[in-house]
Amino acid sequence: MGKLITVATLSDLPPGACLHVDVSGLALAIFNVGGTIHAIGGTCTHRGGPLGKGELEGTVVTCPWHGAQFEVTTGQVVGPPAGQSVPTYTVVVEGEAIQVDVS
Numbered sequence: 001m002g003k004l005i006t007v008a009t010l011s012d013l014p015p016g017a018c019l020h021v022d023v024s025g026l027a028l029a030i031f032n033v034g035g036t037i038h039a040i041g042g043t044c045t046h047r048g049g050p051l052g053k054g055e056l057e058g059t060v061v062t063c064p065w066h067g068a069q070f071e072v073t074t075g076q077v078v079g080p081p082a083g084q085s086v087p088t089y090t091v092v093v094e095g096e097a098i099q100v101d102v103s
């Protein structure tokens, strides 16, 4: 396991919620899909919209800027206008703390 950073607590992120977090300049988007936490790169590959401020439906987030869609479990683009996927990050939940491996 690499470098785990606590980015939020579970009470910040109820099921169905999204969160935009900045870890020393690295934008992350964190999602709670039915109790499972997922983290992906938070910067939309279209024009840089904040994916953590988008709308989560099931496992798909819609970018708040122009509506590109990403699968939050894989980072894959599933709807235009974005063309490239975003990275995924390993999440560890320890008690209330949501930790992301940013190494």
Ligand code: FES
Pocket: 044, 045, 046, 047, 048, 049, 063, 064, 065, 066, 067, 068, 080, 081, 082
């Ligand atoms: S910046 Fe995300 S769809 Fe344009």
